[in-house]
Amino acid sequence: MRRRSFLKTIGIGAGAAVTSNIKQSAPAIASNRIEWKMVTLWPKMFPGLGTGSQRIADAIKNMSNEKLIIKVYGAGELVPAYEAFDAVREGIAECMHEAPYIWVAKHPAMAFFCGVPGGLTPLEHNAWIYNGGGQKLWDELYGKFGLQGFLAGNSGTNMGGWYNREINSLEDFKGLRMRIPGLGAEVLTRLGSITMNIPGGEILPALQSGVVDAAEWIAPYADLALGLHKAAKYYYGPSILEPGPANPLTVNQESYMALPNDLRAIVRQAAGHETARMTAEIDYGNSQALKVLVNRFDVELRHFPKEVSRGLFEVSHEVVAEVAETDDLSRRIYDSWSKFRENALSLASYSTHGFMTSRDIYKNSVRG
Numbered sequence: 280m281r282r283r284s285f286l287k288t289i290g291i292g293a294g295a296a297v298t299s300n301i302k303q304s305a306p307a308i309a310s311n312r313i314e315w316k317m318v319t320l321w322p323k324m325f326p327g328l329g330t331g332s333q334r335i336a337d338a339i340k341n342m343s344n345e346k347l348i349i350k351v352y353g354a355g356e357l358v359p360a361y362e363a364f365d366a367v368r369e370g371i372a373e374c375m376h377e378a379p380y381i382w383v384a385k386h387p388a389m390a391f392f393c394g395v396p397g398g399l400t401p402l403e404h405n406a407w408i409y410n411g412g413g414q415k416l417w418d419e420l421y422g423k424f425g426l427q428g429f430l431a432g433n434s435g436t437n438m439g440g441w442y443n444r445e446i447n448s449l450e451d452f453k454g455l456r457m458r459i460p461g462l463g464a465e466v467l468t469r470l471g472s473i474t475m476n477i478p479g480g481e482i483l484p485a486l487q488s489g490v491v492d493a494a495e496w497i498a499p500y501a502d503l504a505l506g507l508h509k510a511a512k513y514y515y516g517p518s519i520l521e522p523g524p525a526n527p528l529t530v531n532q533e534s535y536m537a538l539p540n541d542l543r544a545i546v547r548q549a550a551g552h553e554t555a556r557m558t559a560e561i562d563y564g565n566s567q568a569l570k571v572l573v574n575r576f577d578v579e580l581r582h583f584p585k586e587v588s589r590g591l592f593e594v595s596h597e598v599v600a601e602v603a604e605t606d607d608l609s610r611r612i613y614d615s616w617s618k619f620r621e622n623a624l625s626l627a628s629y630s631t632h633g634f635m636t637s638r639d640i641y642k643n644s645v646r647g
Contacts, residue, residue, distance in 0.1 A: 323353030380461030500564030
């Protein structure tokens with residue numbers, strides 16, 4: 280691909296519109312009760328993601344004393360997964376629980392508000408959004424589409440994916456047909472892969488039928504639930520391309536501003552609460568599911584070779600930096616994000632990363 284050509288080709292079409300026959304309608308109001316619809320990118324009550332969506336709706340219902348009721352629709356129940364953005368933009372639904380890197384064809388800088396290759400850990404991402412100026416930039420970007428986003432979960436550091444062949448060098452990515460969304464798709468494209476952005480519910484059939492040779496979904500908890508171990512032998516991790524994708528609650532700006540102040544505050548608080556709850560559920564689930572995958576299903580668990588990880592980081596740096604060339608807003612988003620990332624890297628070896636490295640050294644010495 281020519282440089283920056285991915286801005287036009289990656290993800291779903293920039294001009295995509297909702298093809299559903301559902302007509303736009305105002306939120307139902309009865310007995311001082313407001314009813315909203317929430318669409319999601321994953322099946323209803325799917326472990327971690329779908330359960331998080333329902334927790335948000337339940338929290339809003341309970342905190343508002345049932346003044347605001349949100350009905351949750353899984354992917355495909357109201358609109359197809361990848362039509363959620365336009366559904367909320369057009370008022371077919373008032374909100375969505377989503378992953379902004381899916382929408383990079385609409386604006387490539389959206390990926391920064393979910394996760395970018397070689398980027399931030401979940402806690403670092405939260406710090407940038409809440410305290411590093413990220414929310415203000417996010418408001419400006421999503422405001423162009425009549426939307427407002429709030430942190431509302433994170434799937435944690437992902438696994439590097441399921442593969443039907445070993446990855447021993449960067450050469451092994453050439454010709455590989457892989458399911459991967461966001462800017463990560465461009466990274467692999469530059470390494471010679473053929474990438475596809477397939478909704479979660481369609482990944483297993485794509486692997487089983489040979490439409491793709493590999494797929495990156497999330498991590499053991501969600502991957503086990505999706506049954507990906509049934510279709511691929513090798514399980515690589517951690518992911519360089521998805522170090523911690525955030526899953527915000529995104530609302531139609533007009534619908535949100537029409538709420539009274541107390542209900543707006545409740546929406547924000549319910550979203551923020553889920554930021555911690557989802558990560559906690561997924562971290563716990565991953566620790567249990569990994570044992571099942573390895574011990575019961577004999578999955579071959581692998582680390583990427585150092586050469587592969589280094590190469591992925593190098594190409595990721597190029598791809599992410601090029602987003603800044605899109606427009607002035609992208610430049611400001613990239614500058615803010617990259618400055619925060621540089622500071623976070625300076626701290627990392629003396630903080631969580633340093634502790635975990637020391638813990639691994641101790642664990643290996645005890646086992647030795």
